[in-house]
Amino acid sequence: MAPLLALPSLLLAALALSSSPAAGSNKPHVNHGKFKGGPWTAGHATFYGGRDGSGTRDGGACGYKDADGFGVQTAAVSPKLFDGGAGCGACYQVKGANSTKAAGAKPVVITANNQAPPPVSGQEGEHFDLTMPVFLQIAEEKAGIVPISYRKVPCAREGGIRYTITGNKNYNMVMVTNVGGEGDVVALLVKGNKRVKWTPLRRSWGQIWITETDLTGESLTFRVMTGDHRKATSWHVAPRDWQFGKTYQATKNF
Secondary structure (H helix, E strand, O other): OOOOOOHHHHHHHHHHHHOOOOOOOOOOOOOOOOOOOOOOEEEEEEEEOOOOOOOOOOOOOOOOOHHHOOOOOEEEEOHHHHHHHOOOOOEEEEEEOOOOOOOOOOOEEEEEEEEOOOOOOOOOOEEEEEEHHHHHHHOOHHHOOEEEEEEEEOEOOOOOOEEEEEEEOOEEEEEEEOOOEOOOOOEEEEEOOOOOOOEEOEEEEOOEEEEOOOOOOOOEEEEEEOOOOOEEEEEEEEOOOOOOOEEEEOOOOO
8 A cells, every 4th residue: 555645745735724715715826936947967867668658658656647648758757856756747857968969969858757766876866767769869779878967847738737536435536737837746735615625635646645525516626736835726626516537627727
């Protein structure tokens, strides 16, 4: 059974809950500024899957499916960057450091969708296990493992945040995808339009969040907090007659 949300993430969820509006209030949270990204850092990269990216789109440690729209521009990231699932959805620019093919090459933007093995012994920095289509943009296949530079960058997403609800009324599971800005999710709250007050969900594994609160028969509002503590509220994104197994998309994003 996957571990429950770690203590630091629980504290972040509590912080998000404490800043939620009073019941019945529709005043949106105002985000201050935009996520700017970070500095270039040394790391190393390998590749996995087929030349067409097969074997990398479904079933990863984040829980994403091919339908979630990340395509082959993805990577499994080292345990430190994966951070127990909190790193799922983050975006990175990756470029070759010392390979001939990478000299002057344009950096490639990828989304973290899986967990990679720990850093390879003798290699510098964190480990990125790229899909083969991405790896071939920065190195030759025969290289196998190459030094890279990487940095976290804002995620550019089409449309609003998406919420896929599965499970049952006693065990609701919510998958959060298509998150812009920093891209990762460290806290998630839900609120109904009647009896369900602001309720924090806890991470089950990857980007799947759970609550035992009965959410049925309520129009649902979700609040997402990313790793930089910015928040986005998707007011009434799921109607009162929402159904398990369906995906509901907000009109806004970060």
